[in-house]
Amino acid sequence: AQTVTQSQPEMSVQEAETVTLSCTYDTSESDYYLFWYKQPPSRQMILVIRQEAYKQQNATENRFSVNFQKAAKSFSLKISDSQLGDAAMYFCAYRSGGDYKLSFGAGTTVTVRA
Amino acid sequence: GAGVSQSPRYKVAKRGQDVALRCDPISGHVSLFWYQQALGQGPEFLTYFQNEAQLDKSGLPSDRFFAERPEGSVSTLKIQRTQKEDSAVYLCASSSKQGPTGELFFGEGSRLTVL
Numbered sequence: 731a732q733t734v735t736q737s738q739p740e741m742s743v744q745e746a747e748t749v750t751l752s753c754t755y756d757t758s759e760s761d762y763y764l765f766w767y768k769q770p771p772s773r774q775m776i777l778v779i780r781q782e783a784y785k786q787q788n789a790t791e792n793r794f795s796v797n798f799q800k801a802a803k804s805f806s807l808k809i810s811d812s813q814l815g816d817a818a819m820y821f822c823a824y825r826s827g828g829d830y831k832l833s834f835g836a837g838t839t840v841t842v843r844a
Numbered sequence: 845g846a847g848v849s850q851s852p853r854y855k856v857a858k859r860g861q862d863v864a865l866r867c868d869p870i871s872g873h874v875s876l877f878w879y880q881q882a883l884g885q886g887p888e889f890l891t892y893f894q895n896e897a898q899l900d901k902s903g904l905p906s907d908r909f910f911a912e913r914p915e916g917s918v919s920t921l922k923i924q925r926t927q928k929e930d931s932a933v934y935l936c937a938s939s940s941k942q943g944p945t946g947e948l949f950f951g952e953g954s955r956l957t958v959l
Contacts, residue, residue: 734886738898772848773933775887775950821886830875831900842893 734824736835743812744843750797751807751838755821760784761827764798764805769837770818780822781805783827808839817842846870850936856957857926865921865954869938871951875946876919879909879935881953888895893919894942926958 733756743749755764766778781789781798788796793813799805808818822835849868857863875894879887880903889903895916904911904937910929913919923930932955939946 773935773953773955774949775935775937775946776926777947830877830892831889831903832879832887834888836884 734822734835736822736838738838740839740841742843743809744759744840745814746811748808748810749812749840750775751809751820751840753805753835755772755803755805755822755824757803757824757826759826762821763827765823765825765832766794766796766807767806767821767823767834768816768818771822775821779807796841807842812842814818814842816840847871848936848938848949850934850951852954853952854955854957856959858959859927862902862922863926863956865923865934865956866922867919867936867938867951868921869917870940871917872940872951873940873949874916874942875939876913877937877939877948878919878921879937880905881933881935882942883932889923890934893920923956926956928958931956931958 735754747771752826762783764781767775768778769775779791779794793810819837819839821837823832824830851866876893878890881887891911892900894911908924910922933955935953937948937950939948
């Protein structure tokens with residue numbers, strides 16, 4: 731079974747600053763996908779960014795970018811120019827290439843200070 | 845509908861009661877998933893439907909948990925004889941694609957508290 735580890739239960743960032751969330755995963759497969767989801771207090775999981783393992787280029791979505799280190803099995807999320815609306819719980823997730831199930835980490839709560 | 849709708853949003857049950865949680869996926873979405881999210885944890889997979897067929901129920905924690913999607917649209921997750929450890933948020937997600945492809949769209953979940 732794949733495991734996803736998020737070692738930071740909480741992170742705090744000043745508005746307009748940058749914060750980086752860490753995620754490591756364990757797998758023996760070569761074909762897989764990694765995701766970052768945002769879960770605000772409303773509880774609805776929202777996809778932030780997705781990375782295919784076969785792609786060397788790090789994915790970017792506006793202020794969100796990842797640092798994908800395949801050999802180290804690391805997948806960190808950088809939030810630039812943090813906004814108050816970024817405050818939420820962030821989950822790192824893994825999916826095997828041939829599977830439909832997501833394996834989630836325990837999450838990191840991000841607080842944005844005005 | 846515009847998004848995945850779940851009801852009730854909150855449910856309080858006494859231990860031993862049966863509960864039913866409903867998921868109304870995005871219209872036309874063939875894939876439907878249920879996840880269980882304990883307090884302070886990430887979601888864990890429960891079961892997967894492709895249209896009306898339940899293709900995977902390996903994540904259901906016990907035989908007290910039962911899910912159905914009889915017409916390939918609305919799904920119901922039923923928990924019989926609820927226990928305190930069943931307290932969690934139950935998330936439903938749907939996708940327009942079959943199997944592993946396609947983005948998942950999540951509902952806001954049903955928070956179950958068992959007293």
